[in-house]
Each structure stands twice: as C-alpha cells, then as structure tokens.
Amino acid sequence: MLLDESVALADVAARIAGGATTAGGGDDITTPARGDAALPQDVRDAFALRAAPRDRKGPVLLTGATGFVGAYILVRLLERGERVLALVRTVRESDGRARLELVLGEYCLRGVFADQGGWDRVSLLPGDLALPNLGLSEVDYARAGTAAAIIHAGALVNHALPYSALRGPNILGSISLLRIVAYAAHTIPLTYVSTLSILDGAQDDGPPGDAYGATKWAAEQAVREAHALGAATCVVRLGMVGWSRDSGAPNRSDWLHHLTAGIFAMGHAPVVPPTAGVSLLPVECAADAVVRAHAALGGGGVEG
Numbered sequence: 001m002l003l004d005e006s007v008a009l010a011d012v013a014a015r016i017a018g019g020a021t022t023a024g025g026g027d028d029i030t031t032p033a034r035g036d037a038a039l040p041q042d043v044r045d046a047f048a049l050r051a052a053p054r055d056r057k058g059p060v061l062l063t064g065a066t067g068f069v070g071a072y073i074l075v076r077l078l079e080r081g082e083r084v085l086a087l088v089r090t091v092r093e094s095d096g097r098a099r100l101e102l103v104l105g106e107y108c109l110r111g112v113f114a115d116q117g118g119w120d121r122v123s124l125l126p127g128d129l130a131l132p133n134l135g136l137s138e139v140d141y142a143r144a145g146t147a148a149a150i151i152h153a154g155a156l157v158n159h160a161l162p163y164s165a166l167r168g169p170n171i172l173g174s175i176s177l178l179r180i181v182a183y184a185a186h187t188i189p190l191t192y193v194s195t196l197s198i199l200d201g202a203q204d205d206g207p208p209g210d211a212y213g214a215t216k217w218a219a220e221q222a223v224r225e226a227h228a229l230g231a232a233t234c235v236v237r238l239g240m241v242g243w244s245r246d247s248g249a250p251n252r253s254d255w256l257h258h259l260t261a262g263i264f265a266m267g268h269a270p271v272v273p274p275t276a277g278v279s280l281l282p283v284e285c286a287a288d289a290v291v292r293a294h295a296a297l298g299g300g301g302v303e304g
Contacts, residue, residue, distance in 0.1 A: 029163050031209040033214040036171045037177065037221035039229075046182035047229035053186055058293075059083040061147035061188075063129065063154030063177070066103045068251035069193070070153040072287035075109050077151075079115035080291065087125045087134060087154065088268055096124045108247035129154050129173025142152060147183050152177055152292050153193040153218065157253075163211040170215035178226050181233075181282070188233035189297040191225045193290055196239045235291045243279030251283070 039047075058257035059075055061207065064070030065086040077084050089095035096258060097119070104110040128135035136144060156169040181188045198217040200208045220235055227233040243250045250257040256278065261267045 003233040009227075014026075020132045025165045029209065029211055029214045030207055032163060032167070033218045036167065036215075036218040037225075038270070039222050039225050040175065042184045043226075044229060045174075046179075047226060047231060050182065050230070056233065058148035059085040059123065061087065061125075061144055061150045061180075063087045063150075063152050063173070064193070066099055067153065067155075067157075068107065068254070069238070069283060069286050069290070071100075071103050071107050071109055072244075072283050073151060073153055073290055075112050075116065076287050076291045078121060080295070082121075085125060085143065086122060086124045087127050087129070087136075087144075089128050090126045091105075093124050093126050096126050100124070107249045108244065114228050128169075129176070130156075130168030132176070134173065134176050145180055147184075147188055149294060149297070150177055150188055150190040151180065151189060151193070151290060153290065155193075157212065159210060159212050161211065162212060166211055166215045170212075170282050171219050174219035175222055175254070178201075178231070179223060181226065181231055187232055189294070190226075190234075191283070191290060191297060192220065192225065192233065192235050194220045194235050194237045196237050198237070232297055234293050234297050238281065238286050238289070239251075240278060240280050241283050241286045243282065245282040245284055249283075256280075 030084065037173065060082050062070065062074060062077065062084050063086075065084075066088055067072045074084060074086065086096075088098070088100060090096040090099060101110070104113050125134075125136060125140050127140065133141050134144070136207065152174060154169070156166050158166065177190065181190050192265040195213070197210070197218050198208055200210065205215040218284055223235055225235050240256070241254075242256075251261075
C-alpha cells in the first residue's frame with residue numbers, strides 16, 4: 001500500500017490504536033465533498049444555453065488508458081472499430097507512447113492492440129487530470145473538444161492518501177471534462193466510471209467516510225447534475241476488478257494482488273472464517289460493461 005509521505009508511521013500506528021476510520025489524517029471529508037459535488041456556475045450556464053447536434057465521426061476521448069481497466073477499455077473500443085484519443089499523464093507524447101506500450105505488454109494486450117490498428121487509430125493527448133484544462137495545450141484542448149464521446153475511466157486510486165491529494169485528479173479532472181461537454185459545438189455523451197466503494201459507510205445519500213470514495217462520490221454527483229441539465233451522461237459503478245480471465249494478467253498495483261503474491265512468497269496464508277470471500281469481476285467483464293454503457297448512451301467514434 002502506498003502511504004502519503006507526509007504521514008509518519010508513528011501517526012499511522014496511533015490512528016490504528018485509536019480506532020480512527022477516516023483516511024487522510026482525520027480531516028473532515030463530508031463538508032468539502034459536498035461542496036465539490038456541485039458544478040461551477042459557468043458550466044451550469046453553458047449547459048442551460050446549449051442545443052447542439054451530435055457528431056458521430058470524431059474519436060472517443062478516453063481517460064485512464066494506462067490503467068488496468070482503462071487498457072482493456074481501449075482495446076474493446078478498437079474492436080468496435082472506433083478511433084481513440086487517449087489522455088495520458090505525461091508531458092511528451094513519446095513518453096506517453098512508451099508508457100502505454102509498457103502497460104499493454106504487461107496486461108498481454110499488445111498483440112490485439114496491433115491487430116486492431118494500434119497507433120493508426122489511437123492518438124495521445126499529453127496532459128494531467130489534476131491540472132486546469134486537463135494540463136492540455138491550447139491546440140490539444142481544442143482537439144479534445146472534437147470528440148464524439150468521452151469515457152472517463154481515469155482516477156487516482158489510493159485509499160491511504162488524504163482528500164486534498166485526491167481532489168485534483170478525481171474531482172477537478174471530472175469537472176474539466178464536463179466543461180468540455182458543456183462548451184462543445186456538438187453533443188458529447190460522457191460515460192463516467194465510478195466505484196461501488198462510494199456506498200461504503202455512506203449515510204443520507206452523502207459521501208462515504210474514506211477520502212477516495214468521497215472524491216468519487218463528489219465527481220459522480222457533478223456528472224448527475226450535468227445529466228439533469230440535459231447532458232448525455234451515464235455512471236458505471238464497478239466493484240472489485242480481478243485478474244484477466246483470458247491471460248491471468250493481474251493489476252499489479254492492487255492490494256489483493258500484493259496480498260496474494262505475498263501468500264505465495266511466504267508459503268503462509270492468513271486464517272479467515274469459512275464464510276469469508278471476495279467478489280471479483282474479471283477485467284474483461286468490467287471493460288465490456290463500460291463499453292456497452294458507452295454504446296447505449298449513443299457514444300461512438302466510428303467513421304460514416
């Protein structure tokens with residue numbers, strides 16, 4: 001598990017001993033999450049004024065393509081015949097290409113990526129979800145606005161970092177994408193990939209008690225508000241995503257993978273009740289669910 005470098009291990013131990021349950025040093029999460037859940041006024045106004053036609057000829061703007069689920073979504077989109085514009089957290093496009101190639105190889109997807117047209121049908125946008133305007137140049141920001149649809153699968157997934165560290169990529173990045181949708185000259189359907197963890201400990205339809213879940217909850221509320229204002233949006237909540245059913249490729253950054261690898265390395269496993277279990281969704285099924293929702297929403301970047 002990755003910990004916030006500003007948090008000392010002694011503080012973590014003290015919090016565990018004291019029974020603290022809120023990630024991020026005990027900071028109040030509910031108040032900022034509720035405040036962040038609302039769209040900025042300019043985005044609301046843009047949605048209220050727009051009446052744009054739909055353009056089915058542009059690419060699909062995909063965030064999170066270098067993540068576990070996102071890489072499989074990318075391949076599924078190519079199998080549907082779509083072109084993809086992938087936002088990758090990098091400064092130079094060449095670095096983004098190298099990073100995506102590495103991820104595709106790690107998840108045993110490089111072959112199908114090449115078979116489906118690969119780089120002939122995938123373009124990169126070097127940027128950062130946490131930065132204003134997604135960290136895009138003026139030219140690339142305009143390119144993002146030409147998308148026929150958006151699948152927002154990118155997020156900083158970390159259950160140890162505080163709310164303030166997760167707010168930028170998980171909430172502000174989502175709002176930046178909604179701003180693109182609001183100001184576009186055509187209708188851009190947006191599929192938002194959320195998580196079932198927003199239900200953990202949530203009360204009165206509010207955010208859950210952990211920072212990661214709270215940021216995903218706030219972003220989801222912004223997407224729902226955009227939908228109420230007329231935007232074509234949908235939310236797909238995923239549970240725990242497991243290994244590939246085809247290749248067995250794991251998500252190497254996931255805690256369950258580390259736990260399983262540790263059990264094999266040590267030759268010992270923890271004692272758990274016979275009724276204990278973990279529900280896992282194969283990553284292919286997760287990607288299929290997202291792409292089906294995208295298609296049902298009317299998204300598509302197929303030419304013609």
